[in-house]
Amino acid sequence: MNFDILITGAGPAGLCLARALSGHGLRTALVEQQALAAIEQPAFDGREIALSQHSARLMRALGLWQRIEAREPNAFSALRDARVLNGPSPFAMVIPHGLGRHSELGWLVSNHLIRRAAYEAVQESRETNHDIILLTGEQVAGVHTDTQGAHVSLASGGMLHAQLLVAADSRFSATRRAMGIAAEMHDFGRSMLVCMMTHEAAHHHVAWEWFGYGQTLALLPMNDDQASGAHRSSVVLTLPSRKIDPLLASDADAFARDMTRRFEQRLGHMTLASTRHAYPLVAVYPRRMVAQRFACVGDAAVGMHPVTAHGFNFGVLGIEALADSVLAAHAAGRGIASNWLLERYEQSHRRATRPLYLATQLITRLYTDDTPPARALRHVALRIGGNLLPFKRLVAASLADSH
Numbered sequence: 001m002n003f004d005i006l007i008t009g010a011g012p013a014g015l016c017l018a019r020a021l022s023g024h025g026l027r028t029a030l031v032e033q034q035a036l037a038a039i040e041q042p043a044f045d046g047r048e049i050a051l052s053q054h055s056a057r058l059m060r061a062l063g064l065w066q067r068i069e070a071r072e073p074n075a076f077s078a079l080r081d082a083r084v085l086n087g088p089s090p091f092a093m094v095i096p097h098g099l100g101r102h103s104e105l106g107w108l109v110s111n112h113l114i115r116r117a118a119y120e121a122v123q124e125s126r127e128t129n130h131d132i133i134l135l136t137g138e139q140v141a142g143v144h145t146d147t148q149g150a151h152v153s154l155a156s157g158g159m160l161h162a163q164l165l166v167a168a169d170s171r172f173s174a175t176r177r178a179m180g181i182a183a184e185m186h187d188f189g190r191s192m193l194v195c196m197m198t199h200e201a202a203h204h205h206v207a208w209e210w211f212g213y214g215q216t217l218a219l220l221p222m223n224d225d226q227a228s229g230a231h232r233s234s235v236v237l238t239l240p241s242r243k244i245d246p247l248l249a250s251d252a253d254a255f256a257r258d259m260t261r262r263f264e265q266r267l268g269h270m271t272l273a274s275t276r277h278a279y280p281l282v283a284v285y286p287r288r289m290v291a292q293r294f295a296c297v298g299d300a301a302v303g304m305h306p307v308t309a310h311g312f313n314f315g316v317l318g319i320e321a322l323a324d325s326v327l328a329a330h331a332a333g334r335g336i337a338s339n340w341l342l343e344r345y346e347q348s349h350r351r352a353t354r355p356l357y358l359a360t361q362l363i364t365r366l367y368t369d370d371t372p373p374a375r376a377l378r379h380v381a382l383r384i385g386g387n388l389l390p391f392k393r394l395v396a397a398s399l400a401d402s403h
């Protein structure tokens, strides 16, 4: 089968890219290893995604935002301000929304709602434009590209050809690897436990990042539970991986007591309100994001540590940059997979992502190092950052994102 664009991976990035390309006379194939049911009705996965204002705009343009709101009017929660705390120190660096141009820094929404809305938007494009083929339950077995095109063999035996191959198959992208592209990977040796909890005290829509000694805690403020009125947050606990398993297995009451203690009662008593999920923390940055007739998007292009909440936000930036270039080339009758186009995409996406990727690595190393000099240094860093208006403006802009 022949296509213009072949995307491997129908996660949020692959689906959003297919949607962005639809309706312009290009034929796209999406290849996904999971069964159709898993992407049609994605299960709750514990992730609350902090969306920058820029991502919110693109989600509206792609029709995702409206779909989520129509189904769950309470789904988007405003992220008004952010507080960063270090150990037992009462000092907090506050990043207020007033530093940006909006009444909130960004928005929070559950990852499975993004995935379901992206799938539905693709379905609508398929029905309207008849230009997307979705192949589910299919794995990529082999890949090669040449001057004529990109050629992909499927584990089921089929063969697909396209002008441009795009990997959107996660940070551990098998497609990127099959293209022979190396990646720098950093395994933090830690995992993140995420779940929803209700609590007695109000959060006032302020997010917390609390670099405690031996653990990192984050609190992402969600809207109050509509039925009970209880205050609700997504809670994120980062610990050495071996310490996460017992917390996943403990009974709900014991877990709630443990979390209440870890949060030092700052939110009063806490109650578990969802399933618990764990993610090992591995950051990935590939040496190249493009090759002959090939590009990476989403986590396949930049696999961020979630602490700075930019994985999906960077995915959105990359999708926009690649889709705009491809559509402009197509409209002008130029090749959609030229080396020039792909290299420009890579340059712009590296410029947009590399500094924060490196800064996130640095922050994470400093704030998970519990030796006395590191503790002192992080305290000083937070104080200096807290007193530097330009620094705080930069952080606010990266969240409020005025690209």
Ligand SMILES: Cc1cc2nc3c(=O)[nH]c(=O)nc-3n(C[C@H](O)[C@H](O)[C@H](O)COP(=O)(O)OP(=O)(O)OC[C@H]3O[C@@H](n4cnc5c(N)ncnc54)[C@H](O)[C@@H]3O)c2cc1C
Residues within 6 Å of the ligand: 008, 009, 010, 011, 012, 013, 014, 031, 032, 033, 034, 047, 048, 049, 050, 051, 111, 138, 139, 140, 168, 169, 170, 171, 173, 174, 175, 192, 194, 279, 297, 298, 299, 300, 306, 309, 310, 311, 312, 313, 314, 315
């Ligand atoms: C705990 C946590 C919190 C996060 N919080 C935030 C946040 O606040 N803000 C933010 O912007 N980002 C956040 N992120 C990051 C965000 O979730 C990811 O960036 C985003 O989900 C990546 O989407 P993706 O489509 O690139 O990859 P994925 O979601 O990994 O999807 C990849 C898809 O490819 C498929 N696939 C894989 N291999 C193959 C193959 N060989 N053949 C075919 N299909 C394949 C998979 O089945 C999957 O459907 C968070 C991540 C975590 C873990």
